[in-house]
Amino acid sequence: MTPIYDPQGLEAQAQAAWQRSGAFVADESRPGEKFYxxxxxxxxxxxxxxxxxxxYTLGDVINRYRRLKGYNVxxxxxxxxxxxxxxxxxxxxxxxxxxxxxxxxxxxxxxMQRLGFGMDWSRELATCDPEYYRWEQWLFLxxxxxxxxxxxxxxxxxxxxDQTVLANEQVVDGRGWRSGALVERREMAQWFLKITDYAxxxxxxxxxxxxxxxxxxxxxxxxxxxxxxxxxDFLLAHDxxxxxxxxxxxxxxxxxxxxxxxxxxxxxxxxAAQEDAQLEAFIERCRQNTTAEADMATLEKAGMSTGLxxxxxITNALLPVxxxxxxxxxxxxxxxxxxxxxxxxxxEFAQNYGIPVIQVIEPVDDSVCDLNVAAFTHRGRLINSGxxxxxxxxxxxAEIIAALAESGLGRHVTNFRLRDWGVSRQRYWGCPIPMIHxxxxxVVPVPEEDLPVELPxxxxxxxxxxxxxxxxxxxxxxxxxxxxAARRETDTFDTFMESSWYFARFASPDSNAxxxxxxxxxxxxxxxxxxxxHAILHLLYxxxxxxxxxxxxxxxxxxxxxRLMMLGMVLQDGKKMSKSAGDAGDPQKLLDRYGxxxxxxxxxxxxxxxxxxxxxxxxxEGAMRFLRRLWAGVHEHRQAMEEVPELVKEDLSSSAxxxxxxxxxxxxxxxxxxxxxxxxxxxxxxxxxxINAIGRMDVENDADRAAVHEAWTLAVLVISxxxxxxxxxxxxxxGQQDALIxxxxxxxxxxxxxxxxxxxxxxxxxKVRGQIExxxxxxxxxxxxxxxxxxxxxxxxxxxxxxxxxxxxxxxVNIVVG
RNA sequence: GCCCGGGUGGUGAAAUUGGUAGACACAAGGGACUUAAAAUCCCUCAGAGAUAAUACUCCGUGCCGGUUCGAGUCCGGCCCCGGGCACCA
Numbered sequence: 022m023t024p025i026y027d028p029q030g031l032e033a034q035a036q037a038a039w040q041r042s043g044a045f046v047a048d049e050s051r052p053g054e055k056f057y058x059x060x061x062x063x064x065x066x067x068x069x070x071x072x073x074x075x076x077y078t079l080g081d082v083i084n085r086y087r088r089l090k091g092y093n094v095x096x097x098x099x100x101x102x103x104x105x106x107x108x109x110x111x112x113x114x115x116x117x118x119x120x121x122x123x124x125x126x127x128x129x130x131x132x133m134q135r136l137g138f139g140m141d142w143s144r145e146l147a148t149c150d151p152e153y154y155r156w157e158q159w160l161f162l163x164x165x166x167x168x169x170x171x172x173x174x175x176x177x178x179x180x181x182x183d184q185t186v187l188a189n190e191q192v193v194d195g196r197g198w199r200s201g202a203l204v205e206r207r208e209m210a211q212w213f214l215k216i217t218d219y220a221x222x223x224x225x226x227x228x229x230x231x232x233x234x235x236x237x238x239x240x241x242x243x244x245x246x247x248x249x250x251x252x253x254d255f256l257l258a259h260d261x262x263x264x265x266x267x268x269x270x271x272x273x274x275x276x277x278x279x280x281x282x283x284x285x286x287x288x289x290x291x292x293a294a295q296e297d298a299q300l301e302a303f304i305e306r307c308r309q310n311t312t313a314e315a316d317m318a319t320l321e322k323a324g325m326s327t328g329l330x331x332x333x334x335i336t337n338a339l340l341p342v343x344x345x346x347x348x349x350x351x352x353x354x355x356x357x358x359x360x361x362x363x364x365x366x367x368x369e370f371a372q373n374y375g376i377p378v379i380q381v382i383e384p385v386d387d388s389v390c391d392l393n394v395a396a397f398t399h400r401g402r403l404i405n406s407g408x409x410x411x412x413x414x415x416x417x418x419a420e421i422i423a424a425l426a427e428s429g430l431g432r433h434v435t436n437f438r439l440r441d442w443g444v445s446r447q448r449y450w451g452c453p454i455p456m457i458h459x460x461x462x463x464v465v466p467v468p469e470e471d472l473p474v475e476l477p478x479x480x481x482x483x484x485x486x487x488x489x490x491x492x493x494x495x496x497x498x499x500x501x502x503x504x505x506a507a508r509r510e511t512d513t514f515d516t517f518m519e520s521s522w523y524f525a526r527f528a529s530p531d532s533n534a535x536x537x538x539x540x541x542x543x544x545x546x547x548x549x550x551x552x553x554x555h556a557i558l559h560l561l562y563x564x565x566x567x568x569x570x571x572x573x574x575x576x577x578x579x580x581x582x583x584r585l586m587m588l589g590m591v592l593q594d595g596k597k598m599s600k601s602a603g604d605a606g607d608p609q610k611l612l613d614r615y616g617x618x619x620x621x622x623x624x625x626x627x628x629x630x631x632x633x634x635x636x637x638x639x640x641x642e643g644a645m646r647f648l649r650r651l652w653a654g655v656h657e658h659r660q661a662m663e664e665v666p667e668l669v670k671e672d673l674s675s676s677a678x679x680x681x682x683x684x685x686x687x688x689x690x691x692x693x694x695x696x697x698x699x700x701x702x703x704x705x706x707x708x709x710x711x712i713n714a715i716g717r718m719d720v721e722n723d724a725d726r727a728a729v730h731e732a733w734t735l736a737v738l739v740i741s742x743x744x745x746x747x748x749x750x751x752x753x754x755x756g757q758q759d760a761l762i763x764x765x766x767x768x769x770x771x772x773x774x775x776x777x778x779x780x781x782x783x784x785x786x787x788k789v790r791g792q793i794e795x796x797x798x799x800x801x802x803x804x805x806x807x808x809x810x811x812x813x814x815x816x817x818x819x820x821x822x823x824x825x826x827x828x829x830x831x832x833x834v835n836i837v838v839g
Numbered sequence: 840g841c842c843c844g845g846g847u848g849g850u851g852a853a854a855u856u857g858g859u860a861g862a863c864a865c866a867a868g869g870g871a872c873u874u875a876a877a878a879u880c881c882c883u884c885a886g887a888g889a890u891a892a893u894a895c896u897c898c899g900u901g902c903c904g905g906u907u908c909g910a911g912u913c914c915g916g917c918c919c920c921g922g923g924c925a926c927c928a
Contacts, residue, residue, distance in 0.1 A: 064928050105927065177926075188926040236843050240923075243842050314924050318840040351925090439925095446926065516928070554922060556843075561925095589844085590922070597922075626864075627851060631844085633921060640851065643864055646879095653879095698855065706853075706863040713863090782859045787909040789859050813895080827908055833858055837908045 023656040026649050028616025028746070035746040036137055044762055045084075045139040047095040049542050056092035057543045058084045059524055061551030061559070062099045065125035065147075066106055069132045070606030071624070071636045072552065072591040078621045078743075079588065079630055079701070080550045081138045085742035086695040087548075088139075089766040095543050097527040098133065098140040100126050102149035103451045103516045105188060111450075112482050118450040119478040122149060132609065137617045137746055139762075144530040148519035153526065154452040155473030156535035157518055162455060162466050163573060169215045172464065175443050176286065176312050176350065179207035183485045186447040192311045199485060206308045208286065211445035212454060212512065216565050220245055220437040222579075223564055232584030234631070237556045244557050246438025251422050253358060253431040255281055255331035258339055265289060265331050265342070268353035268436050272425075273417035274360040276406035277381035279371065281331055282324060282343045282357050284350040289342065293327035300325055300344065307346045314349075322347050322370050334430040335421075336407075345370065351440050361396060368396035381405045385413070442562065444515045449480065449487040451513025459500035459507040468501050474509070487511060520559055521566035524549075525576060536570070541577050549582040553589060553631075554597065560585075586699055589633030611641060618744035619645045625743050626705040647709060648747055651740070654712055655733050655751045665730050665756060666723035670772070677728040680718055681773040684732040687711045689769045691739040701743065708740045730755070738764065782833040783808040785817040793834075801828050808834040 039045060049055075060080030063073055077098075084096040100122075107118035114121075126147060133140070146153050164170045178187040180197035186209070191198045216223075224245045227238045250270035257263045265281060283290050285307035294301040303325040310316055324345040331340050347366065348357055361371035361378045371378055382401040384390050390397040400414040408424075409417055425431025445454065453474040455467035467474055477495050480488040489495050489511040500507035522535075528543035529536045544567075551559075560582070567581040590597045593606055611620050623644035628634040673681065687707045694704045715732050718725065734755055741748035741761055752761035776797060781804065783791045791811035795804050805826050808814055814836070821838035828834050 061928095066928090101928070186926075189924095190927045240843050244924085246842095312926080315840075318924085320840090443925080448926085515926070517925095520928080552922090552928095553844075554928080557923060558925065559928080587844095592921075629852085632852095633845075634851075637851075637865095639865055643851095647864085649878095693855080700855085702851090703853070703855095703863085709863055780859095784859085784909075787858090787907095792859080816895095825908060827858090829858055833909095835858080835908055 023653050023660070026652040026747070028618060028648075031750050032135075032137060032617050032746040035749040036134070038749065038760070039139065039762065042760070044760075045096060045141050046143050047093070047097070047141045047543075049093075049539055051093040053091050053093040055543060056087045056094045056548070057524075057528075057546045058087060058094055058096045058548045059527070059546045059550070060098075061549070061555060062101050062520070062523060063129065064101045064104055064106070065122055065129055067125050067128070068607045068609065069129055070591075071593075071608060072597070072606065074136065074608050074620065075591050075624050076550055076552065076588055077133065077136065077138050078624050079586065080548075081136075081140075081621075081745075082625065082695070082701055082742040083548050083550070083586075083699075084139055085745060085762065086766075088762060089738070089742070089764065090696070091765060095144075095528070096138075096140050097144040097530075098138070098142065099144075099146040099523060099527065100129075100148065101516065101520050101523070102126065102147040103154075103513075103519060105448070105450070107450045108448060108482070112485060115482070117478060117480060119149065122147075122450075132612075135612055135617060136608075136621065139745070144527050146523065146526060146530055148452075148516075148523065149450075149476075151473040151475050153523075154514075154519065156526070157452055157514065157522070158455040158467070158472050158474060159469065159535060160569065160573065161514075162469060162472075164214065164569060165466055169218065169569070171213055171215070171441075172210055173213060174208040175211045175213075176206045177209050177211075177447070178312055179205045181205055185484075185486045189311060189313045192313075195309065195311065203309055204311060206286070206310060206312060209445075209447070211443050212456075214442040214444055214565075216442045216562075217437055217439055219565055219568055220247070220439050222568065223439075223561065226564075226580055230580060233582075234585060234587055237553075237560070237585060237587055240556050241561055244439065244561065248436050248438070250434060250436055251418075251425065251431050252354075252434045253334055253425060254429075255334060255340065255358070256430075258330040258332055261332070264430075265356050266354045267356045267358045268434065269358055270436075271360065271363065272421045272431070273400075273403060273409075273412075273414055274363045274381055275333075275335065275358070275421050276403070276409065277360045277362045277379045278333065278340060278358045279361060279377050279379060280341045280343055280359045282345040282348050282359050282367075282370070283327075284348040284355040285344055285346060286350040287344070287348075287355045289329065289356075290327060290344045293329055293342075293344075297328060300327060304344060307344070310346070317347060317349065320346055322366065322373065324370060324374060334425055334428065341376075343370075343374075352438065353436060362392055363396055363398055365396045365398060368392075379405060442515075442517075442565070444518055445512040446515055447487060447511075448513055449476075449482075449489055451516060452476070452518065453489075454510045454512050454514060456510040457498055457500060457507050458510065459503060459505060461505055462500055462502045462507075465500055465502050465507070471501070476513070487513075489513075517559060517562045518566075521563045522570065524563075524581060525567070525570065536575050540575065544576055545578045545580060546582045548584045548586065550586045550630075551588065553587045553633075556587060586630055588630050589628070592633055592635045594635075606636065611638065615641055615645050616746075618648055618747050622648060622705060622740075622744050625701045627702065629700045629702055647705075647712075648744060650716075651712060651736065652747060652751065654715060655737065655754055658729060658733055659754055659756070661720075662726060666727045668727035668731060669724060672722075672724040673728060674721070674725060676718060677725050678773075680714055680728050680732055681770075682776065683711055683714045684728075684735045685769050685771075685773040687739060688735050688767065689774075692766070692769075695742065704739065705743060708736050711736050711739075735767070737761070738767070779831055781808070781831070783811055783814050784833060784835040785814060786837055787835060790814045790817050804828055804834060805836075808836065 060076050088094050102122050107122050110121045111118045180187050182200035182202035192204050248270050251272040254264040254266050285304045294304050324343045327342045329342040359367040361367040362380045378392050383404050385401050388399050403409045403412045403417050422433050455474045457465045459465050496508050498509050525536045525540045528540040570576050623640040690707050691704045694700050737748050737751045749761050781793050791814045793807045824839045825837035
């Protein structure tokens with residue numbers, strides 16, 4: 022009798038066995054090349070959703086596969102525990118964020134363990150733990166001393182009714198989500214990290230990062246946005262001691278500049294507005310936009326003259342200064358020179374406001390230039406540019422900059438789109454920024470020995486603002502410099518700070534330094550799995566942070582992640598699963614009904630990793646059926662004999678040989694898919710094909726039995742990273758002595774793959790007209806003759822002139838006729 | 840708006856370097872087993888035409904065009920969907 026497949030019981034047993042042997046507790050002293058396998062740690066939002074299940078199953082498949090391949094694997098897990106939802110829950114349900122977060126962690130850990138992920142839980146960390154974030158504060162202070170930290174004003178979304186700063190996602194159609202009040206842009210002093218100091222390295226390293234998808238490198242390249250251009254100074258007409266500096270990538274078009282535009286927050290605009298009520302009103306309107314770049318970019322272009330003028334740095338002509346809603350204060354110097362003839366945005370603006378358009382570039386190829394229709398933005402030859410007429414782009418670029426340099430009004434610069442990283446958040450549930458404000462001494466860093474600055478967890482939310490602001494026990498502190506009464510910084514860090522180095526802490530989780538030499542052993546991460554939504558921000562900040570740590574001597578490599586696997590989204594109603602989407606994505610009821618192996622297999626089978634797909638439970642029945650067939654097949658096979666006969670290759674029937682070939686083809690394909698291609702749905706298909714082939718096999722003698730045994734053994738081994746629990750039991754059922762997870766991944770028996778006859782496709786003019794069977798080593802001429810002899814092929818060749826014969830070895834023959 | 844992806848049967852998908860489009864599944868329909876149901880097993884399954892036939896023919900990978908003996912795959916243009924756009928994580 023075949024025992025029934027009872028996933029709940031079997032899975033608990035298998036997990037207990039792994040637990041007992043400490044199978045997934047990583048140890049630096051174990052033999053084998055180290056392999057750091059990491060999936061992006063989750064925000065503890067409450068319960069897992071199918072997006073998590075996908076990400077962590079993929080990570081676990083890699084983990085288990087590498088283990089079978091003999092690597093010393095680290096596969097840790099932790100919690101990105103600071104963040105906005107905990108505060109929202111606190112306000113809504115009156116639960117302290119710390120408790121809410123801890124409850125969620127406990128529940129989600131249980132779910133992960135139920136899924137059978139082979140993780141090293143001894144290294145678990147939560148970023149809200151002072152023993153974690155103290156090192157973040159420590160590094161921040163080191164960076165402050167190095168001059169990599171500074172404070173400046175930056176624009177935030179301000180909800181005037183709730184008197185609080187809003188995240189972009191809390192702004193809905195320009196209004197605060199809670200209050201419904203129109204959101205204003207407001208300037209506030211904020212802490213910044215000088216990521217721009219590393220812009221060049223962050224960009225250049227991308228060239229060597231072969232383990233990253235091209236798409237992600239391309240996104241990061243564009244985000245960093247290196248551009249060569251010029252900084253040009255325009256002196257103010259009414260006060261030549263003051264200058265307005267702009268950045269342009271097209272200094273060759275300088276002679277066509279007809280106005281200068283500044284951002285609404287630009288000091289010049291603000292100064293002009295003091296004497297101009299209309300301008301003030303316009304700037305006020307510009308303020309009623311969110312800080313989101315997408316909103317800025319889709320705005321109807323609008324502007325207003327400041328009434329001020331500047332001098333053209335070469336012609337000395339007067340150019341008007343406009344305020345424009347599309348100029349970003351954060352980018353460059355918050356001012357642009359406008360050349361409507363050769364920049365489409367400037368052209369549209371000039372059309373709207375009747376500003377003159379001057380052509381200074383003419384085409385040098387057959388491209389069309391009609392400035393009545395659109396700007397001409399191609400590079401070309403200069404006209405209407407005085408001494409520079411006739412120059413091409415490169416010469417004009419160099420000579421105009423040289424001319425400006427001579428008068429001290431311009432210089433060549435390399436500019437980056439990347440802006441410094443604003444790390445201040447006016448929120449409670451985050452890592453306190455270790456700074457003190459003293460009336461006498463100004464900003465004073467917290468002394469290292471006073472770290473960590475602990476976030477008080479006993480808090481009550483009165484309104485929506487940060488409780489820290491009204492907590493004397495937190496706020497009041499003596500100035501470390503002068504001893505006078507001072508006030509703590511109440512801003513907390515951006516949560517990207519925590520997620521920028523957690524992978525290094527996993528390597529030395531109990532260290533009494535930020536990290537220790539174990540971090541140098543495990544990092545860089547060899548395989549990093551995570552959602553494509555993190556392609557820019559998280560991955561760029563983490564790369565930056567790793568370089569900061571390197572420059573502090575904490576780690577030795579330049580880059581933190583060797584190989585990156587970017588997952589598509591698991592969608593729900595066509596959108597990414599979110600914390601607010603409720604239980605629809607919760608795997609719990611599926612785990613209860615089908616067990617972990619079925620959920621894992623169905624998820625892996627559903628789509629290749631990089632593809633987004635709409636989650637559906639339709640595949641679960643099929644996955645369960647597949648595992649049951651595997652279960653029953655192995656047990657029936659094992660019960661049909663006392664002893665497993667030895668495999669004697671010479672005794673194999675042709676069908677047994679075919680089965681062996683299929684089995685080893687499956688092994689080779691799985692190795693390639695797990696290791697190189699990182700595509701796992703095809704591994705599931707391949708094993709399905711293999712067990713279908715075993716099922717079709719008529720077992721007549723011991724040689725057949727031995728081949729079938731080998732095939733079952735390989736099927737169980739190959740599927741084990743995906744469905745580890747059932748595989749654990751079937752491995753025992755097959756009579757194996759060792760535990761499956763400790764078994765080495767087998768070598769392919771190449772002799773089993775040899776085929777003496779091959780089937781080739783025959784095409785006539787690219788259309789399939791027949792198939793022929795040829796010897797493995799058949800000569801080209803013979804293959805063509807055989808192809809022509811096929812009845813249907815011959816019919817299509819009849820009366821036609823053969824112009825070309827193409828033979829693709831082992832694949833096809835194409836005969837081209839006229 | 841800008842950057843990055845994706846679009847293949849009723850559905851999820853496969854086709855790895857330009858070489859048989861739809862493997863493997865799901866759903867559906869038909870059949871076997873059963874008193875019955877579930878489970879299991881077998882068959883059919885892109886569309887159209889034609890046939891005694893599973894021979895055969897045409898058509899087909901979002902749309903339009905191109906390169907090639909040959910295009911789902913490469914190139915140009917477009918449409919739609921998804922992700923990111925610096926305070927969701």
